[in-house]
Amino acid sequence: MSINVLIIDDSLSCCQLLASYFNTLDVNQVDYCHEGGKALSRLAANRNYYHILVVDLHMPGMDGIELLSKLARIGFRGGVIIASAMESRIIETASEVVIGSRLRLLGALMKPICRAQLQICIERLLMMSPELVSPKRPMKLESLKQSIIHRRVVPYYQPQVNINTGRIEGFEVLCRMQQGEQLKLLTPDFFIELAEQNNLLNAVSEQLIDGALDEWGDIERHPDCSLATLSINLTPKQLGQSYWPSRLKHFCEQHQVDMGRVTVEITENHALDRQSQHSGISRLRLHNFGVAIDDFGTGYTNLTQLCRLPISELKLDMSLVRGIHMDPLAQTILKSLLDIGNQLGVKVVAEGVEDPRDFAFLENVPDLIVQGFLVCRPKPFGELMRWLNVRRKVGQNQKVISLQTAAPH
Known part of the structure; x- marks a missing residue:
């Protein structure tokens, strides 16, 4: 892991304290400067060098909110941590500037800041930017081709459940690939990029969809x-x-499946700017397919865009769900999404629910759908049917979290 941090704060003692925390979290380099203008000059020279910016709001000259706006305009793609001793309403306003742009907001923290808060912010960055983690050895191209030829693309299913009622609202289809004579099962991070680079992604997707609709x-x-x-x-x-x-x-x-029961999730690894992409969403909705924006909160789609797109579902990225019980920023983003969802008739799904403390917080949120290991791990068809049967025996109105103790993984 190689992460470079730039702290922008007019207090030398604060910079030194935060640097000492970051140095215990295995970051590669920590620099700091005391003025927004100087920070912009440093970023303009090499805007991709720093992976995390810690931005104080109250600084001489250019204040933090103006700096955030200019960072959005230059297309900064690292993560941003707002750090301030100002009142919470001002921090919320600054957060809205970031949410309304395409900046990746890792946290909005009240001073004094502790090490644990910075650790969560780094974890969020790594979930948003997996390229910073030591890369896994990808499949060989020939092995990928053989797996496709021999129809070794396997659908796995992860349930989505209403957190208030326990009712199953849906399932996300996740891709797994069998490789070699031992039929070793690989997750997408081993083969998706390779498939996309070699024009094989459509073949993988078609085989996955065909298999899933056959079992549906x-x-x-x-x-x-x-x-x-x-x-x-x-x-x-x-x-x-x-x-x-x-x-x-x-x-x-072909599989006699109602199109109104199928939702297309758009993975948010690029901005949805092209007219052809907007047209694709509209055509899917005309055919009665649902359309979900996946991984919202990673900075590619802003709230203004969402209001213009004819979508049916929003999925809050797991990087913002992790630690939401102690993070007012993530709670504010979730509230904003739910407000938009209520206005537009759009469902909201929180992904990556894995911590019981996060689950306990989300239980108090009305009309929320949750997905994650704490509900159920992704399962192939046979295991999923067994999980459903065990779940029904326990009682379909039981709380979601209690079902994990009764259901096999």
């Missing part, structure tokens, strides 16, 4: 899944291809 008939007939939807993932690049809406319609007709 048995899943939706389960008594607890009568109202559930099935979510499949496409990238923004795929969304820009005119091919996909018609192809998905064909798959649904």
Whole structure:
């Protein structure tokens, strides 16, 4: 892991204290400067060098809110931590500047700041930017081709549950790839980038969707899944291809699946700017497919864009769900999404619910759908059906968190 940090604060003692915390968190380099203008000059010379900026709001000359606006305009793609001793309402205003832009907000922290808060911010950055983590050895191209030829793309399913009622609202289809004679099972981080670079991603997606829709008939007939939807993932690049809406319609007709029960999740690894992508979303909605913006909060789509897109679902990224019980910023973002959802008739899903303390906080949030290991780990079809049957025996109105103790992993 190699992370470079720039602290922008007019207090030398604060800079030194934060630097000492960062140095215990295995970052590569910590620099600091005391004026926003000088920080911008340093970033202009090499805007990709720093992965994290810690920005104080009250500084001489250029204040922190003006600095944040200018960072958005120069396209800074690292993470931003707001750190201030100002009252919480001012910090919330600064947070809204970041949320309304495409900056990646890692945290909005009241001084004095502790090491544990910075650690959560670093964890969020690593979830948003997996390239900073030591890379895994990807599949060989020939091995990927063989897995596709021999139809070794396997759908896994992760339930999405209403946190207040325990009702199953849907399932996200996750891709797994069998490799070699031992049929070793690989997750997408081993092969998705390779598939995209070699024009094989559509082949992987088609095989995954075909397999999932073939199994969906048995899943939706389960008594607890009568109202559930099935979510499949496409990238923004795929969304820009005119091919996909018609192809998905064909798959649904072939497997006799109601298109209104299928949601297309757009993975937010690039901005949705192109007209062809907006057209793709509109065409999917015309065919009655649901459309979800996945990983919201990683900085590519802002709230203004969301209000213009005819989407049906928003998914709060797991990087902001982690630690939400102690993070007013993440709570504010969730509240903003729920307000928009209520206005537009859009469902809101919190991804990556893994901490019981986060779950306990989210239980008090109305009309929220949750997804994560604390609800159920991703499972292949056979294991999923067994989990559903055990869950029903325990009692469909039990609290979600108690079902984990009764259900096999």
